[in-house]
Amino acid sequence: MVYQATTSAPVNIACIKYWGKRDTKLILPTNSSLSVTLDQDHLRSTTTSRADPEFSKDRLWLNGNEEEIKPGSRMHTCITEMKTLRKKTVEDNDSSAPKLSTYHVHISSFNNFPTAAGLASSASGFAALVFSLAALYQLPVSLKDLSLIARQGSGSACRSLFGGYVAWEQGSAANGLDSYAVQVAPESHWPEIHALICVVNDAKKGTSSTAGMQRTVETSALLQHRIKEVVPQRMENISKAIHEKDFDSFARITMADSNQFHAVALDTSPPIFYMNDVSRAIIAIVEEYNRVSMAATGHLRAAYTFDAGPNAVIYAPESSIKEIVQLILRFFPQQFKDPFGLFREEDMAGKVPEGFNEGVSRVWEVDSVKGLIHTKVGGGPRVLGEEEALLNLDGFPNE
Ligand code: DP6
Numbered sequence: 001m002v003y004q005a006t007t008s009a010p011v012n013i014a015c016i017k018y019w020g021k022r023d024t025k026l027i028l029p030t031n032s033s034l035s036v037t038l039d040q041d042h043l044r045s046t047t048t049s050r051a052d053p054e055f056s057k058d059r060l061w062l063n064g065n066e067e068e069i070k071p072g073s074r075m076h077t078c079i080t081e082m083k084t085l086r087k088k089t090v091e092d093n094d095s096s097a098p099k100l101s102t103y104h105v106h107i108s109s110f111n112n113f114p115t116a117a118g119l120a121s122s123a124s125g126f127a128a129l130v131f132s133l134a135a136l137y138q139l140p141v142s143l144k145d146l147s148l149i150a151r152q153g154s155g156s157a158c159r160s161l162f163g164g165y166v167a168w169e170q171g172s173a174a175n176g177l178d179s180y181a182v183q184v185a186p187e188s189h190w191p192e193i194h195a196l197i198c199v200v201n202d203a204k205k206g207t208s209s210t211a212g213m214q215r216t217v218e219t220s221a222l223l224q225h226r227i228k229e230v231v232p233q234r235m236e237n238i239s240k241a242i243h244e245k246d247f248d249s250f251a252r253i254t255m256a257d258s259n260q261f262h263a264v265a266l267d268t269s270p271p272i273f274y275m276n277d278v279s280r281a282i283i284a285i286v287e288e289y290n291r292v293s294m295a296a297t298g299h300l301r302a303a304y305t306f307d308a309g310p311n312a313v314i315y316a317p318e319s320s321i322k323e324i325v326q327l328i329l330r331f332f333p334q335q336f337k338d339p340f341g342l343f344r345e346e347d348m349a350g351k352v353p354e355g356f357n358e359g360v361s362r363v364w365e366v367d368s369v370k371g372l373i374h375t376k377v378g379g380g381p382r383v384l385g386e387e388e389a390l391l392n393l394d395g396f397p398n399e
Contacts (some may be wrong), residue, residue: 001098002052006046006386006388007135007383009040009124009127009160009380010038010379011037011044011160012038013038014159014305015238015303016034017033018033019223019261020213020217021213021214023176027074027176029155031170033167034167035159036166037162037163037187037377039378042373042375045121045124046109047107048109048132049106049136050107050391052103058106060109061108062125074152074154078149082130082133082139083101085137086100089139089140090137090139100136100137105136108391108398109390110390111124119197122156123157124160125157126150128381130150131383143380144182145180147159147181152176160381163186164184164187164379166181167184168180184243186379189243190242190245192317193376194321194376194377195315196316197313198312200312200368202276206272206274208308215272216267219267221267222263234257238253247300251290251302254315255286258305262274274307278364281331282304282312282369283304284360285327286324289324289356302314302324303316318376321342322342322343323351325374327351330358331350332368333364333366334367334370337372337373
């Protein structure tokens with residue numbers, strides 16, 4: 001009997017940013033956050049887990065390379081928590097159930113997007129890991145319960161257990177049991193939200209989220225204002241905007257929160273700069289696009305957001321995404337892959353809308369933006385078939 005499961009989990013990009021921990025071991029945040037889950041057809045982590053009494057220790061391979069599972073590490077915590085849950089919810093109640101919690105596991109995980117793209121893979125990676133162990137162990141638990149464990153791998157990973165629009169409630173309990181993810185609305189509620197990820201060329205290695213946010217907690221006075229006075233209201237307002245499919249409010253809040261997150265990074269000592277000149281040019285282009293759109297229609301049509309690096313994610317309704325791609329291509333010439341087949345060859349030429357002030361940015365060298373990924377809001381983790389397994393018959397990564 002082979003005990004094995006393969007699953008995939010999506011990437012999520014926050015509109016209200018998680019930045020700061022009140023407990024670094026349990027990964028409990030200083031504020032609630034909210035994200036959009038992106039479609040796994042374009043970006044995903046896939047993980048196969050197998051439990052076998054013949055295995056001599058727990059082992060993990062990421063994109064084919066073995067990673068050590070250090071005692072006390074986040075990976076170690078997640079695997080241990082999942083084994084404990086197997087014992088408590090299955091084996092303690094049914095003495096005939098195989099004692100999988102006592103077997104070692106082999107885990108192989110693969111991201112379908114290059115790490116070099118600078119997209120965070122920890123959220124989808126830990127969500128896929130926890131979800132694959134839950135499938136392997138046949139746990140009778142909710143996604144909320146799994147989010148409590150994924151959170152201990154990487155905070156933002158708890159939000160990747162759900163599709164659509166997802167909040168991470170900060171909670172207040174010292175043991176973290178009320179700090180979990182909840183779905184604000186499924187992807188089917190507002191499927192028109194598309195995302196354009198602009199992968200910005202960046203040679204230098206920036207400050208990691210984990211280290212950066214800790215420094216912000218220790219030194220930024222502005223973070224305290226953000227936590228107390230700003231985020232609670234924004235969480236409420238953006239949830240309402242999502243329920244009402246009010247893109248104007250969604251966009252305003254998303255852009256303001258990205259900007260405030262980068263302001264608290266700058267307010268950190270020593271200061272942290274995640275955005276670069278290309279990031280700022282993309283802000284200028286989206287702001288000008290919205291100005292023109294406001295004048296013409298009274299509505300916003302795009303929202304930028306930036307995580308702990310220079311890449312931009314532009315959220316936009318499906319109806320304006322084509323125009324936005326053309327705008328980006330106008331200022332950042334490159335080859336664009338078109339997953340939704342929205343473009344004809346002649347559309348690929350950069351074009352600006354009527355009334356757009358082209359003076360807001362220069363035209364950048366080829367490869368300043370080295371890739372564009374066009375995707376949309378998508379669903380939660382999936383259980384996959386055996387044919388997609390990443391371990392061979394002997395329980396080692398496929399070639
Ligand atoms: C800027 O979840 O990567 O992307 O909990 O230390 O692993 P750790 O941090 P991580 O931080 C993500 C920060 C962010 C904002 C967000 O996703 O909410």
